[in-house]
Amino acid sequence: MNIIVCIKQVPNTAQVQLDPQTNTLIRQGLPSIINPDDKAALTEALRQKEEKGAHVTVLCMGPRQASLALTEAIALGADEGVLLCDSAFAGSDTLATAYLLSLAIRRIGGYDLILCGRQAIDGDTAQVGPELAQRLDIPQISYVEAFTLQAHTVLARQKWEDGYEMLQAEMPCLLTVMQNQKQGRLPNLPNLLKAFQTREIQIWDKSHLRGLEIRRIGLEGSPTRVVRVFTPVQKGKCLRIEGDPKEAAASLVNYLKKMLTN
Template sequence: MNIIVCIKQVPDTNEVRIDKKTGTLIREGVPSIINPDDRNALEEALRLKDKYNANVTVLTMGPPQAKLALKEALAMGADDAILLSDRAFAGADTWATSTTLAGAIKRLGNFDIIFCGRQAIDGDTAQVGPQIAEHLDLPQITYVEKLDVEGDAVIAHRAIEDGYYKVKTNMPVLLTAIGELNEPRYPSIRGIYDAFREKEIKVWSLDDIIVDNTQIGLKGSPTQVKKSFTPATKGAGEKLEGTTEEKVRNLIVRLKERQII
């Protein structure tokens, strides 16, 4: 079994700041992490590796610093890691990003399962995984909270608001993982040593993948972010004291003062 896991290095959202003049993220000094849902995707791939002796390849698109995310993935147990890094990829929206990743997957060729996280915490679009499946003409199951393999098929519980659907499809298939799927493991000491001393990360540029050059990067992105900003800080809350009757009375007074009622 061959598994490909698409991950993304994202800024820790608890530390994100916006440049008020440019409206862009201030990344200097901001810690970066593997996107949480992507860690669940990787963990599920590693569980299949443990059970079926699968080969796990981790793939990401980003600047050179994204190698750290790939090193962490290798330390967790992935077999191979590929970084797609080229100035031609810069400024990509979800369409251009998925096109680039799909081009790299075409280059890799033989695979049974592609794992992606449900969505990235710096965008929350949940579009890249499904778009990759469309580019590659693959069946897809999104929001996977439980997974089993039965021969050449996968059986997944797809989470919905008030329960789940049980879906079965043959491989190859693309799956997107949610946090309920598993608890990601920590890298072992041996895994960390191997990742940083023994294993190499392959770096692919535009020339190394199968892609239409007009569909990547900023020029190939049909959507663009016009402006980013941090919401205005809300005022401090007020705790009402007294008996229940006094609290209700004071609440009504304040709501009337603000013309809410």
């Protein structure tokens, strides 16, 4: 059983603060983490490894320092890591990223299962997984809460807004996994030592990807283009209602009543 887990290193957006003067993001000192849904995917892969035996390869695209995410993954129990790193890859949108990942996965080869996180906390698009599955021409199951592996198939629990479905797919296939509460995992000492002595992280640039078409990658090769980034303005016209709770509540209900009847 060969499992490839795609992970992304992201800034911890839960800790972002705005500069109150300029209304821009304070990016400095923002810690980088493995994207939470991707970490859930990794945890599930390692669980399979423990229960049934599997070789787990972790694949990441990003700048040089993103190899730290791979080191962490190996410390947690993954067998090897591949970092896709090239200035030509920078600025790739979801479709261009999926294309690059598909070429890397073809080079790794021999996979039974691809696991991705459902979505990344910096982009929240949830697109790379399904676009990658299409590029590899394999079935996908998204929004996976849990899954089990059978001889040649995967049985996965897909979350819906109002319940869930149990879906079965032939392997090879791709699952996008959601974070859940039971996925905390700590590195053990042998894995930790391996992670820091490892030669198992390979760094691949564009020369490693056979058949790569430059016109399909990077900023220029991406079909979508970000033209403007901004922060919303705050309303800043809050009417503060003073008085003891009873008076304040009475005034508030009065205002709301007027607003709704206008």
